[in-house]
Amino acid sequence: LLDGGKMSKSKGNVVDPYVLAERFGVDALRFFLLRSFPFGSDGNFSNEALINTINVDLANDLGNLVSRTVAMAQKYFGERLPPVQTADEEKDAELTKMVSTLRDKYEEQMEKYAFQNALAEVFKVISRANKYIDENAPWVLAKSEEDRPRLAKVLYNLLETIRICGGLLKPFMPDTAAEIARRLGDARTDWDSLTGFGVLPADVATVAGPALFPRIDVEKELAALEELNKPPVPALQIEPYSEEKVDFDTFCKSDLRAVKVKDCQPVKKSDKLLCFT
Template sequence: MSKSVGNVIDPFSLVDHYGLDQVRYFLLREVPFGQDGNYSHEAIVNRTNADLANDLGNLAQRSLSMINKNCEAKVPQPGDFTDADKAILNQAVAALETARKAVGTQAMHLALGAIFAVVAEANRYFAAQEPWALKKTDPARMETVLYVTAEVIRRIGILCLPFIPGSAAKLLDVLAVPADKRNFVNLLGGSELVPGADLPAPQPIFPRYVETDKEA
Protein backbone atom coordinates (compact mmCIF):
# COMPACT_ATOMS: atom_id res chain seq x y z
CA MET A 1 0.00 0.00 0.00
CA SER A 2 1.51 3.25 -1.06
CA LYS A 3 1.81 5.94 1.54
CA SER A 4 0.18 8.51 -0.67
CA VAL A 5 -2.94 6.39 -1.24
CA GLY A 6 -2.34 7.39 -4.82
CA ASN A 7 -3.75 4.09 -5.92
CA VAL A 8 -6.62 3.80 -3.49
CA ILE A 9 -9.68 5.12 -5.21
CA ASP A 10 -11.48 1.84 -4.91
CA PRO A 11 -13.69 1.89 -1.82
CA PHE A 12 -13.18 -1.84 -1.23
CA SER A 13 -9.39 -1.43 -0.90
CA LEU A 14 -9.80 1.66 1.25
CA VAL A 15 -11.95 -0.32 3.69
CA ASP A 16 -9.63 -3.33 3.60
CA HIS A 17 -6.67 -1.17 4.36
CA TYR A 18 -7.90 1.24 7.03
CA GLY A 19 -10.96 -0.55 8.43
CA LEU A 20 -14.58 0.21 7.69
CA ASP A 21 -15.41 2.43 10.63
CA GLN A 22 -12.12 4.28 10.26
CA VAL A 23 -13.08 5.17 6.69
CA ARG A 24 -16.63 6.07 7.68
CA TYR A 25 -15.43 8.21 10.56
CA PHE A 26 -12.80 9.98 8.52
CA LEU A 27 -15.13 10.83 5.63
CA LEU A 28 -17.87 12.10 7.94
CA ARG A 29 -15.67 13.97 10.39
CA GLU A 30 -12.94 15.58 8.35
CA VAL A 31 -14.74 17.82 5.87
CA PRO A 32 -18.16 19.54 5.92
CA PHE A 33 -20.50 17.44 3.80
CA GLY A 34 -21.49 20.26 1.46
CA GLN A 35 -17.92 21.17 0.60
CA ASP A 36 -15.19 19.68 -1.51
CA GLY A 37 -12.22 18.20 0.22
CA ASN A 38 -9.41 15.80 -0.34
CA TYR A 39 -8.13 12.80 1.46
CA SER A 40 -4.67 11.50 1.98
CA HIS A 41 -3.10 8.64 3.82
CA GLU A 42 -1.70 10.99 6.46
CA ALA A 43 -5.06 12.67 7.06
CA ILE A 44 -6.88 9.35 7.47
CA VAL A 45 -4.26 7.94 9.84
CA ASN A 46 -3.94 11.10 11.92
CA ARG A 47 -7.65 11.59 12.32
CA THR A 48 -8.58 8.01 13.13
CA ASN A 49 -5.60 7.34 15.39
CA ALA A 50 -6.20 10.54 17.34
CA ASP A 51 -9.96 10.33 17.78
CA LEU A 52 -10.78 6.64 17.64
CA ALA A 53 -7.67 4.79 18.84
CA ASN A 54 -6.34 7.34 21.33
CA ASP A 55 -9.27 9.29 22.67
CA LEU A 56 -12.19 6.88 22.61
CA GLY A 57 -10.37 3.55 22.39
CA ASN A 58 -7.89 4.23 25.20
CA LEU A 59 -10.49 5.72 27.50
CA ALA A 60 -12.68 2.65 27.12
CA GLN A 61 -9.79 0.24 27.46
CA ARG A 62 -8.28 1.90 30.54
CA SER A 63 -11.51 2.40 32.44
CA LEU A 64 -12.98 -1.00 31.61
CA SER A 65 -9.72 -2.77 32.47
CA MET A 66 -9.74 -1.06 35.86
CA ILE A 67 -13.33 -2.15 36.39
CA ASN A 68 -12.44 -5.66 35.37
CA LYS A 69 -9.56 -5.83 37.84
CA ASN A 70 -10.90 -3.80 40.74
CA CYS A 71 -14.66 -4.20 40.66
CA GLU A 72 -14.94 -7.97 40.08
CA ALA A 73 -15.86 -7.38 36.43
CA LYS A 74 -19.18 -5.86 37.48
CA VAL A 75 -20.65 -2.40 36.90
CA PRO A 76 -19.26 -0.37 39.85
CA GLN A 77 -21.43 0.88 42.69
CA PRO A 78 -21.55 4.69 42.57
CA GLY A 79 -21.92 6.98 45.59
CA ASP A 80 -23.29 10.51 45.41
CA PHE A 81 -22.34 12.41 42.26
CA THR A 82 -20.11 15.47 42.50
CA ASP A 83 -20.55 18.49 40.23
CA ALA A 84 -17.77 17.16 38.01
CA ASP A 85 -19.60 13.83 37.69
CA LYS A 86 -22.87 15.52 36.84
CA ALA A 87 -21.21 17.86 34.33
CA ILE A 88 -19.72 15.08 32.22
CA LEU A 89 -22.87 12.96 32.43
CA ASN A 90 -24.95 15.91 31.28
CA GLN A 91 -22.60 16.86 28.47
CA ALA A 92 -23.16 13.45 26.94
CA VAL A 93 -26.91 14.08 26.89
CA ALA A 94 -26.58 17.66 25.64
CA ALA A 95 -24.51 16.40 22.69
CA LEU A 96 -27.63 14.66 21.38
CA GLU A 97 -29.42 17.95 20.86
CA THR A 98 -26.43 19.42 19.01
CA ALA A 99 -26.06 16.28 16.91
CA ARG A 100 -29.77 16.20 16.06
CA LYS A 101 -29.70 19.79 14.82
CA ALA A 102 -26.52 19.15 12.85
CA VAL A 103 -27.73 15.95 11.17
CA GLY A 104 -31.01 17.73 10.39
CA THR A 105 -29.01 20.02 8.12
CA GLN A 106 -26.69 17.25 6.87
CA ALA A 107 -23.76 18.63 8.90
CA MET A 108 -22.43 15.31 10.14
CA HIS A 109 -19.01 16.77 10.90
CA LEU A 110 -20.62 19.05 13.52
CA ALA A 111 -22.53 16.15 15.06
CA LEU A 112 -19.32 14.14 15.39
CA GLY A 113 -17.56 17.26 16.64
CA ALA A 114 -20.04 17.53 19.52
CA ILE A 115 -19.86 13.81 20.32
CA PHE A 116 -16.06 13.74 20.30
CA ALA A 117 -15.94 16.87 22.44
CA VAL A 118 -17.59 14.68 25.08
CA VAL A 119 -14.92 12.04 24.50
CA ALA A 120 -12.18 14.62 25.00
CA GLU A 121 -13.87 15.97 28.13
CA ALA A 122 -14.33 12.45 29.48
CA ASN A 123 -10.59 11.90 29.07
CA ARG A 124 -9.90 15.10 31.03
CA TYR A 125 -12.37 13.99 33.70
CA PHE A 126 -10.73 10.58 33.98
CA ALA A 127 -7.25 12.06 34.20
CA ALA A 128 -8.28 14.68 36.75
CA GLN A 129 -10.14 12.21 39.00
CA GLU A 130 -7.20 9.76 39.03
CA PRO A 131 -9.18 6.64 39.87
CA TRP A 132 -5.92 4.63 39.98
CA ALA A 133 -4.82 6.77 42.96
CA LEU A 134 -8.25 6.55 44.61
CA LYS A 135 -7.88 2.80 44.65
CA LYS A 136 -5.79 3.11 47.81
CA THR A 137 -7.13 6.34 49.30
CA ASP A 138 -10.86 6.19 48.64
CA PRO A 139 -12.07 3.01 46.93
CA ALA A 140 -15.70 4.06 47.17
CA ARG A 141 -14.95 7.24 45.24
CA MET A 142 -12.95 5.19 42.75
CA GLU A 143 -16.06 3.13 42.07
CA THR A 144 -18.08 6.30 41.50
CA VAL A 145 -15.53 7.66 39.04
CA LEU A 146 -15.40 4.36 37.19
CA TYR A 147 -19.17 4.17 37.13
CA VAL A 148 -19.47 7.69 35.73
CA THR A 149 -16.82 6.96 33.11
CA ALA A 150 -18.49 3.73 32.03
CA GLU A 151 -21.90 5.41 31.89
CA VAL A 152 -20.49 8.26 29.78
CA ILE A 153 -18.95 5.68 27.44
CA ARG A 154 -22.37 4.01 27.16
CA ARG A 155 -23.89 7.32 26.11
CA ILE A 156 -21.08 8.02 23.65
CA GLY A 157 -21.49 4.51 22.24
CA ILE A 158 -25.17 5.10 21.53
CA LEU A 159 -24.45 8.48 19.96
CA CYS A 160 -21.77 6.91 17.74
CA LEU A 161 -24.01 4.12 16.40
CA PRO A 162 -25.18 5.99 13.27
CA PHE A 163 -21.65 6.89 12.23
CA ILE A 164 -19.49 3.90 13.14
CA PRO A 165 -22.17 1.25 13.69
CA GLY A 166 -19.96 -1.84 13.98
CA SER A 167 -17.46 -0.39 16.47
CA ALA A 168 -20.08 1.44 18.51
CA ALA A 169 -22.03 -1.81 18.86
CA LYS A 170 -18.88 -3.54 20.14
CA LEU A 171 -18.38 -0.74 22.63
CA LEU A 172 -21.92 -1.27 23.89
CA ASP A 173 -21.36 -5.02 23.95
CA VAL A 174 -18.45 -4.68 26.38
CA LEU A 175 -20.77 -2.65 28.60
CA ALA A 176 -23.42 -5.40 28.29
CA VAL A 177 -25.98 -2.87 26.99
CA PRO A 178 -29.03 -4.84 25.77
CA ALA A 179 -29.87 -4.62 22.06
CA ASP A 180 -33.22 -2.96 22.73
CA LYS A 181 -31.64 -0.21 24.85
CA ARG A 182 -29.51 1.35 22.16
CA ASN A 183 -31.62 4.25 20.98
CA PHE A 184 -31.39 7.94 21.75
CA VAL A 185 -34.35 7.68 24.10
CA ASN A 186 -32.07 5.51 26.24
CA LEU A 187 -29.74 8.46 26.81
CA LEU A 188 -32.34 10.28 28.80
CA GLY A 189 -32.61 8.31 32.00
CA GLY A 190 -34.00 4.99 33.10
CA SER A 191 -31.48 3.04 31.01
CA GLU A 192 -28.29 3.77 32.95
CA LEU A 193 -25.83 0.97 33.66
CA VAL A 194 -27.05 -1.12 36.58
CA PRO A 195 -24.54 -1.32 39.44
CA GLY A 196 -23.49 -4.90 40.12
CA ALA A 197 -24.35 -6.16 36.63
CA ASP A 198 -21.76 -8.53 35.12
CA LEU A 199 -19.47 -7.20 32.41
CA PRO A 200 -17.63 -9.25 29.82
CA ALA A 201 -13.85 -9.04 29.58
CA PRO A 202 -12.84 -5.76 27.96
CA GLN A 203 -11.35 -5.95 24.51
CA PRO A 204 -9.69 -3.36 22.31
CA ILE A 205 -12.14 -1.94 19.76
CA PHE A 206 -10.19 0.64 17.79
CA PRO A 207 -6.86 -0.73 16.55
CA ARG A 208 -4.19 1.85 16.08
CA TYR A 209 -2.96 2.22 12.50
CA VAL A 210 0.72 1.36 12.43
CA GLU A 211 2.87 2.11 9.41
CA THR A 212 4.45 -1.00 7.95
CA ASP A 213 7.82 -0.08 6.47
CA LYS A 214 7.80 -1.25 3.85
CA GLU A 215 7.06 -3.26 0.78
CA ALA A 216 9.24 -1.68 -1.84
Protein backbone atom coordinates in the same frame (compact mmCIF):
# COMPACT_ATOMS: atom_id res chain seq x y z
CA LEU B 1 -9.32 16.07 -4.14
CA LEU B 2 -6.22 13.98 -3.45
CA ASP B 3 -3.32 15.78 -1.76
CA GLY B 4 -4.65 19.10 -3.09
CA GLY B 5 -5.18 17.96 -6.70
CA LYS B 6 -8.11 16.39 -8.48
CA MET B 7 -8.33 12.62 -8.74
CA SER B 8 -8.09 11.37 -12.30
CA LYS B 9 -7.79 7.96 -13.92
CA SER B 10 -5.45 9.44 -16.50
CA LYS B 11 -3.15 10.62 -13.69
CA GLY B 12 -3.35 7.24 -12.01
CA ASN B 13 -4.16 8.78 -8.61
CA VAL B 14 -7.67 7.44 -8.02
CA VAL B 15 -8.15 6.04 -4.50
CA ASP B 16 -9.71 2.57 -4.30
CA PRO B 17 -12.20 2.61 -1.38
CA TYR B 18 -12.30 -1.20 -1.33
CA VAL B 19 -8.57 -1.33 -0.59
CA LEU B 20 -8.93 1.23 2.21
CA ALA B 21 -11.95 -0.55 3.70
CA GLU B 22 -10.10 -3.85 3.67
CA ARG B 23 -7.02 -2.40 5.38
CA PHE B 24 -8.69 -0.08 7.92
CA GLY B 25 -12.27 -1.34 8.21
CA VAL B 26 -15.51 0.09 6.87
CA ASP B 27 -16.34 1.84 10.16
CA ALA B 28 -13.04 3.72 10.27
CA LEU B 29 -13.23 4.76 6.62
CA ARG B 30 -16.84 5.95 6.91
CA PHE B 31 -16.00 7.84 10.10
CA PHE B 32 -13.04 9.59 8.48
CA LEU B 33 -15.03 10.74 5.44
CA LEU B 34 -17.95 12.09 7.48
CA ARG B 35 -15.71 13.56 10.19
CA SER B 36 -13.36 15.30 7.75
CA PHE B 37 -15.53 16.57 4.89
CA PRO B 38 -18.74 18.64 4.94
CA PHE B 39 -21.53 16.40 3.64
CA GLY B 40 -22.17 16.98 -0.06
CA SER B 41 -19.01 19.03 -0.61
CA ASP B 42 -15.58 18.30 -2.02
CA GLY B 43 -12.79 17.48 0.39
CA ASN B 44 -9.03 17.08 0.28
CA PHE B 45 -8.26 13.39 0.84
CA SER B 46 -4.88 11.96 1.73
CA ASN B 47 -3.84 8.59 3.08
CA GLU B 48 -1.83 10.34 5.79
CA ALA B 49 -4.88 12.29 6.98
CA LEU B 50 -6.91 9.07 7.10
CA ILE B 51 -4.29 7.25 9.17
CA ASN B 52 -3.79 10.21 11.53
CA THR B 53 -7.54 10.49 12.12
CA ILE B 54 -7.73 6.79 12.97
CA ASN B 55 -4.76 7.07 15.33
CA VAL B 56 -5.89 10.26 17.10
CA ASP B 57 -9.69 10.12 17.21
CA LEU B 58 -10.35 6.39 17.18
CA ALA B 59 -7.27 4.76 18.72
CA ASN B 60 -6.18 7.43 21.21
CA ASP B 61 -9.44 9.12 22.20
CA LEU B 62 -12.30 6.64 21.79
CA GLY B 63 -10.34 3.40 21.93
CA ASN B 64 -8.27 4.32 24.97
CA LEU B 65 -11.32 5.61 26.84
CA VAL B 66 -13.16 2.32 26.38
CA SER B 67 -10.13 0.11 27.06
CA ARG B 68 -8.93 2.00 30.14
CA THR B 69 -12.36 2.28 31.73
CA VAL B 70 -13.35 -1.35 31.23
CA ALA B 71 -9.90 -2.54 32.35
CA MET B 72 -10.09 -0.48 35.57
CA ALA B 73 -13.64 -1.63 36.30
CA GLN B 74 -12.57 -5.25 36.02
CA LYS B 75 -9.31 -4.77 37.88
CA TYR B 76 -10.87 -3.04 40.88
CA PHE B 77 -14.32 -4.66 41.05
CA GLY B 78 -14.33 -7.78 38.89
CA GLU B 79 -17.06 -8.22 36.31
CA ARG B 80 -19.60 -5.89 38.00
CA LEU B 81 -19.52 -2.53 39.74
CA PRO B 82 -20.96 -2.50 43.27
CA PRO B 83 -24.60 -1.36 43.47
CA VAL B 84 -23.81 1.13 46.28
CA GLN B 85 -21.91 4.24 45.19
CA THR B 86 -21.41 7.78 46.43
CA ALA B 87 -23.47 10.70 45.18
CA ASP B 88 -22.12 12.93 42.44
CA GLU B 89 -19.57 15.49 43.54
CA GLU B 90 -18.92 18.97 42.19
CA LYS B 91 -16.09 17.74 39.96
CA ASP B 92 -18.52 15.33 38.27
CA ALA B 93 -20.89 18.10 37.25
CA GLU B 94 -19.18 19.26 34.05
CA LEU B 95 -18.96 15.78 32.56
CA THR B 96 -22.47 14.67 33.52
CA LYS B 97 -23.97 17.92 32.20
CA MET B 98 -22.13 17.56 28.88
CA VAL B 99 -23.34 13.98 28.53
CA SER B 100 -26.92 14.82 29.54
CA THR B 101 -27.21 17.52 26.87
CA LEU B 102 -25.23 15.71 24.19
CA ARG B 103 -28.14 14.03 22.41
CA ASP B 104 -29.97 17.32 21.84
CA LYS B 105 -26.86 19.01 20.40
CA TYR B 106 -26.16 15.97 18.26
CA GLU B 107 -29.74 15.82 16.99
CA GLU B 108 -29.68 19.50 16.03
CA GLN B 109 -26.64 18.95 13.82
CA MET B 110 -27.91 15.68 12.35
CA GLU B 111 -31.17 17.32 11.26
CA LYS B 112 -29.10 19.83 9.28
CA TYR B 113 -27.02 17.00 7.74
CA ALA B 114 -24.02 18.56 9.46
CA PHE B 115 -22.51 15.17 10.26
CA GLN B 116 -19.09 16.71 10.77
CA ASN B 117 -20.47 18.90 13.57
CA ALA B 118 -22.48 16.07 15.12
CA LEU B 119 -19.33 13.97 15.43
CA ALA B 120 -17.46 16.96 16.83
CA GLU B 121 -20.02 17.21 19.66
CA VAL B 122 -19.55 13.52 20.52
CA PHE B 123 -15.78 13.80 20.54
CA LYS B 124 -15.87 16.87 22.78
CA VAL B 125 -17.46 14.63 25.39
CA ILE B 126 -15.02 11.78 24.72
CA SER B 127 -12.12 14.20 25.20
CA ARG B 128 -13.67 15.49 28.44
CA ALA B 129 -14.11 11.93 29.71
CA ASN B 130 -10.42 11.18 29.15
CA LYS B 131 -9.57 14.33 31.10
CA TYR B 132 -12.01 13.22 33.84
CA ILE B 133 -9.96 10.04 34.31
CA ASP B 134 -6.81 12.05 34.93
CA GLU B 135 -8.62 14.45 37.28
CA ASN B 136 -10.04 11.69 39.48
CA ALA B 137 -7.12 9.22 39.26
CA PRO B 138 -9.00 5.95 39.87
CA TRP B 139 -5.68 4.19 40.54
CA VAL B 140 -5.21 6.43 43.58
CA LEU B 141 -8.78 5.93 44.84
CA ALA B 142 -8.26 2.16 44.59
CA LYS B 143 -5.55 2.28 47.27
CA SER B 144 -8.02 3.18 50.04
CA GLU B 145 -10.97 1.05 51.11
CA GLU B 146 -12.79 4.21 52.17
CA ASP B 147 -12.54 5.58 48.64
CA ARG B 148 -13.98 2.52 46.92
CA PRO B 149 -17.56 3.90 46.75
CA ARG B 150 -16.15 7.04 45.14
CA LEU B 151 -14.07 4.88 42.79
CA ALA B 152 -17.20 3.00 41.77
CA LYS B 153 -18.99 6.28 41.08
CA VAL B 154 -16.16 7.60 38.91
CA LEU B 155 -16.11 4.40 36.86
CA TYR B 156 -19.89 4.41 36.57
CA ASN B 157 -19.84 7.97 35.23
CA LEU B 158 -17.26 6.93 32.66
CA LEU B 159 -19.16 3.81 31.59
CA GLU B 160 -22.40 5.77 31.23
CA THR B 161 -20.55 8.37 29.15
CA ILE B 162 -19.19 5.61 26.92
CA ARG B 163 -22.68 4.09 26.55
CA ILE B 164 -24.24 7.34 25.34
CA CYS B 165 -21.34 8.27 23.05
CA GLY B 166 -21.32 4.76 21.60
CA GLY B 167 -25.03 4.93 20.91
CA LEU B 168 -24.68 8.24 19.09
CA LEU B 169 -21.85 6.84 16.98
CA LYS B 170 -24.07 4.01 15.72
CA PRO B 171 -25.09 5.72 12.42
CA PHE B 172 -21.41 6.27 11.58
CA MET B 173 -19.80 3.14 13.01
CA PRO B 174 -22.48 0.48 13.56
CA ASP B 175 -20.07 -2.41 14.20
CA THR B 176 -17.99 -0.39 16.64
CA ALA B 177 -21.10 0.84 18.46
CA ALA B 178 -22.32 -2.75 18.83
CA GLU B 179 -18.96 -3.83 20.24
CA ILE B 180 -18.97 -0.96 22.76
CA ALA B 181 -22.46 -1.95 23.93
CA ARG B 182 -21.31 -5.57 24.27
CA ARG B 183 -18.43 -4.52 26.52
CA LEU B 184 -20.95 -2.75 28.76
CA GLY B 185 -22.98 -5.91 29.25
CA ASP B 186 -25.14 -5.37 26.13
CA ALA B 187 -26.20 -1.97 27.42
CA ARG B 188 -29.18 -0.12 25.97
CA THR B 189 -28.28 2.23 23.15
CA ASP B 190 -31.71 2.90 21.61
CA TRP B 191 -32.51 6.55 20.86
CA ASP B 192 -34.76 7.09 23.89
CA SER B 193 -32.09 5.78 26.28
CA LEU B 194 -29.56 8.38 25.12
CA THR B 195 -31.39 11.46 26.37
CA GLY B 196 -30.46 11.38 30.06
CA PHE B 197 -27.66 10.33 32.39
CA GLY B 198 -28.12 7.29 34.60
CA VAL B 199 -29.80 4.63 32.44
CA LEU B 200 -26.97 2.16 32.93
CA PRO B 201 -27.55 -0.09 35.99
CA ALA B 202 -25.34 0.79 38.95
CA ASP B 203 -24.00 -2.78 39.04
CA VAL B 204 -23.18 -2.76 35.33
CA ALA B 205 -21.29 -5.80 34.04
CA THR B 206 -18.25 -5.21 31.85
CA VAL B 207 -16.60 -7.42 29.24
CA ALA B 208 -12.94 -7.10 28.27
CA GLY B 209 -11.79 -7.11 24.67
CA PRO B 210 -8.93 -6.16 22.35
CA ALA B 211 -8.23 -2.59 21.29
CA LEU B 212 -11.10 -1.21 19.22
CA PHE B 213 -8.64 0.52 16.90
CA PRO B 214 -4.98 -0.51 17.16
CA ARG B 215 -2.54 2.28 16.39
CA ILE B 216 -1.16 2.27 12.86
CA ASP B 217 2.51 2.77 11.99
CA VAL B 218 2.17 5.79 9.69
CA GLU B 219 5.38 5.38 7.68
CA LYS B 220 4.96 1.65 7.08
CA GLU B 221 1.31 1.99 6.10
CA LEU B 222 1.95 4.88 3.73
CA ALA B 223 4.70 2.87 2.04
CA ALA B 224 2.40 -0.14 1.71
CA LEU B 225 -0.39 1.99 0.23
CA GLU B 226 2.01 3.62 -2.22
CA GLU B 227 3.10 0.17 -3.37
CA LEU B 228 -0.51 -0.92 -3.82
CA ASN B 229 -1.32 2.21 -5.81
CA LYS B 230 1.47 1.73 -8.32
CA PRO B 231 0.07 1.21 -11.82
CA PRO B 232 0.53 -2.35 -13.12
CA VAL B 233 3.45 -2.94 -15.48
CA PRO B 234 2.02 -3.13 -19.01
CA ALA B 235 2.28 -6.52 -20.67
CA LEU B 236 4.89 -6.93 -23.39
CA GLN B 237 3.31 -6.22 -26.76
CA ILE B 238 4.24 -8.87 -29.34
CA GLU B 239 3.48 -8.29 -32.98
CA PRO B 240 1.09 -10.89 -34.34
CA TYR B 241 2.46 -13.54 -36.70
CA SER B 242 2.23 -12.50 -40.33
CA GLU B 243 1.58 -14.82 -43.26
CA GLU B 244 3.35 -12.39 -45.60
CA LYS B 245 6.27 -14.01 -47.46
CA VAL B 246 9.48 -12.51 -48.84
CA ASP B 247 10.03 -13.15 -52.56
CA PHE B 248 13.19 -14.97 -53.66
CA ASP B 249 14.91 -11.92 -55.20
CA THR B 250 14.53 -9.95 -51.95
CA PHE B 251 15.82 -12.90 -49.93
CA CYS B 252 18.94 -13.09 -52.12
CA LYS B 253 19.75 -9.47 -51.27
CA SER B 254 19.78 -10.25 -47.53
CA ASP B 255 23.12 -10.29 -45.68
CA LEU B 256 22.84 -13.23 -43.29
CA ARG B 257 25.66 -13.81 -40.80
CA ALA B 258 26.12 -16.25 -37.94
CA VAL B 259 27.60 -14.75 -34.76
CA LYS B 260 28.51 -15.83 -31.26
CA VAL B 261 27.23 -13.54 -28.48
CA LYS B 262 29.91 -13.15 -25.80
CA ASP B 263 28.24 -10.53 -23.62
CA CYS B 264 24.94 -8.69 -23.17
CA GLN B 265 24.54 -5.45 -21.22
CA PRO B 266 21.59 -3.05 -20.79
CA VAL B 267 21.90 0.24 -22.64
CA LYS B 268 22.15 3.22 -20.28
CA LYS B 269 19.06 5.45 -20.01
CA SER B 270 16.91 2.84 -21.71
CA ASP B 271 14.47 0.30 -20.28
CA LYS B 272 14.26 -1.82 -23.43
CA LEU B 273 17.57 -1.74 -25.39
CA LEU B 274 20.34 -4.29 -24.92
CA CYS B 275 23.92 -4.17 -26.21
CA PHE B 276 25.24 -7.49 -27.56
CA THR B 277 28.98 -8.11 -28.10
